[in-house]
Amino acid sequence: MAERETVRITGTYALSALGRGADALLAGVLTGTPAFTPVRRFDTTGRRVTVAATAPDVGTLAGELTDAIDRAVRAAGLDRAGRAGSALFLATHGGPYSLPVPQGWDEPTVPALAGHLAARCGLRGRTRTYTTACVSASSAVADAAALIRRGDLERVVVAAGYLVEPDQYALFDAGRALAADGAVRPFSAGRKGLLLGDGVAAVVLESAGAAARRGAESLASVAGWGRAGDAYHPCQPHPDGLGLARAAEAALRRAGLPPEAIGYVNANATGTPFSDASEAAALTRVFGGDAGRLPVSSTKSVHGHALEASGLLELLVTVLALRHGKLPVTAGWLGPDPQCPLDVIRDAPRPARTEHALTFNAAFGGADTALLVSTS
Amino acid sequence: MTASVPSPPRSCTSGPGETGTTPAEGAATARWRNDGVVVLAEARWPEAGDEGAGPAGVAGFVHSPFAPLVAAVAERCLARRYGTGPLPPGNRTAVVLVSAGGDTAGAAHVRATVAAGGRIGPLFFFQSVPNSVAGHVAARWGLDGPVVCLSPAGDPRAEGQAEADLLLYDGDAAQALLILIELAPDGTPGEATAVLLGEGTRQ
Numbered sequence: 001m002a003e004r005e006t007v008r009i010t011g012t013y014a015l016s017a018l019g020r021g022a023d024a025l026l027a028g029v030l031t032g033t034p035a036f037t038p039v040r041r042f043d044t045t046g047r048r049v050t051v052a053a054t055a056p057d058v059g060t061l062a063g064e065l066t067d068a069i070d071r072a073v074r075a076a077g078l079d080r081a082g083r084a085g086s087a088l089f090l091a092t093h094g095g096p097y098s099l100p101v102p103q104g105w106d107e108p109t110v111p112a113l114a115g116h117l118a119a120r121c122g123l124r125g126r127t128r129t130y131t132t133a134c135v136s137a138s139s140a141v142a143d144a145a146a147l148i149r150r151g152d153l154e155r156v157v158v159a160a161g162y163l164v165e166p167d168q169y170a171l172f173d174a175g176r177a178l179a180a181d182g183a184v185r186p187f188s189a190g191r192k193g194l195l196l197g198d199g200v201a202a203v204v205l206e207s208a209g210a211a212a213r214r215g216a217e218s219l220a221s222v223a224g225w226g227r228a229g230d231a232y233h234p235c236q237p238h239p240d241g242l243g244l245a246r247a248a249e250a251a252l253r254r255a256g257l258p259p260e261a262i263g264y265v266n267a268n269a270t271g272t273p274f275s276d277a278s279e280a281a282a283l284t285r286v287f288g289g290d291a292g293r294l295p296v297s298s299t300k301s302v303h304g305h306a307l308e309a310s311g312l313l314e315l316l317v318t319v320l321a322l323r324h325g326k327l328p329v330t331a332g333w334l335g336p337d338p339q340c341p342l343d344v345i346r347d348a349p350r351p352a353r354t355e356h357a358l359t360f361n362a363a364f365g366g367a368d369t370a371l372l373v374s375t376s
Numbered sequence: 377m378t379a380s381v382p383s384p385p386r387s388c389t390s391g392p393g394e395t396g397t398t399p400a401e402g403a404a405t406a407r408w409r410n411d412g413v414v415v416l417a418e419a420r421w422p423e424a425g426d427e428g429a430g431p432a433g434v435a436g437f438v439h440s441p442f443a444p445l446v447a448a449v450a451e452r453c454l455a456r457r458y459g460t461g462p463l464p465p466g467n468r469t470a471v472v473l474v475s476a477g478g479d480t481a482g483a484a485h486v487r488a489t490v491a492a493g494g495r496i497g498p499l500f501f502f503q504s505v506p507n508s509v510a511g512h513v514a515a516r517w518g519l520d521g522p523v524v525c526l527s528p529a530g531d532p533r534a535e536g537q538a539e540a541d542l543l544l545y546d547g548d549a550a551q552a553l554l555i556l557i558e559l560a561p562d563g564t565p566g567e568a569t570a571v572l573l574g575e576g577t578r579q
Contacts, residue, residue, distance in 0.1 A: 094475070150545065
């Protein structure tokens, strides 16, 4: 068993309203221009809010996931045998199709979707499907990393997808979760809520040994991860951020790093008043007096909330930011909120003077995750 | 406004013979490792005496028996181990909810209402993901471990136990409440099982 095996990221791909591919994602989050426009994909008549961050010319979710997996494994340089030796962990919403499928098309619903994608892409390892709401993708990454570190698996492709569609849109609108002013303002005074956004992404994770044997370039490492629960409420986070703080502490412990080693946090911050304040409290619990000096941003203000895929999209943002040496912007800032005493990156990207960053995600049910990315 | 026309399905064939490749038989039958857990308590719905009665409703959850079924079977299982609860803080008990179909009754109602141009009640938003009722159980019993929901393609109990095994091995959980639930095809209460799993002796 390969205990303490380092977990490498060797291939990535992402689609969002910022464009297709890692370059488009990075350019978009560094520019910091929100991608929210009136929804034209389906009818929003009667909805309280009518904007989202949607990519043009998207296919079905299964088609886009197939494309994302293919591009990620190609980027990782995997040959046919390498693909065959890969497991697939999928993060997506459970239940029926999330977008209408043209008549005559035979596309599988969850849970058969993962097997369908694996077959199409030549991945012959085991599959697993996560439907853990907004921590689906980050939970999949954490589990994949744990299984690689335990020596159970050598390589896992983690894929995640959400395309803005009428059912979830109507639900978020009915729950008054969407920002009525058409902007996402994480940690800011006057924040009104979240906005939805497309996100389809895939990441190849593999053991350092496997990557080295085939001469694959390591983009970064998933050096730590943590998952915890609030035990507080079906839908609201604990006001003191207890679960998120414990997830972050677990990620630091697994990485063997002290809090002061972290130089950037890609926050979950959705722009929701209660949730952002809870996350600020979690950051204060973990980083103490340094929390107010730690660069933090939430790129949901630019690409929107990709729900089950958000954790993977934001992991990619974090990896790209560290490698490029620039930390992304938080859009929508109106002014400081005393409940969120943080160093929020706004106006312009900041130089990344760190090799280690955390990316947070939180979900209904008090589910919290933290992933620790290292480029060293 | 109408839905945009999707582009053709993409294939990720990189060479001859890869399209439609069926996962290798070995992978399809491979078992997740789950030898590190032992059963501490177990309950089912229905059990003897449940005939004809549905599970009690849960405040804040409407229309569908999904949440009541999860809450009932979880309550029954945890009560067998802990009486009335809740557990003390720091128990690191995970909630692992495994359901292939999920809340089919709730999803069907939302789909039909949206398709008809109607308005959905706000409570449907709060119960739109399986995390919500998992969080309800966690809050009721003070379970402060991870919350994980899976949609299994194979044996749900094996897959759920493997997830619990990993969380215990990894240390984020000290024990796990595994809930297996499927509604009946007509959306009425089906069957549910709850199993409290603790750490066993690893091979």
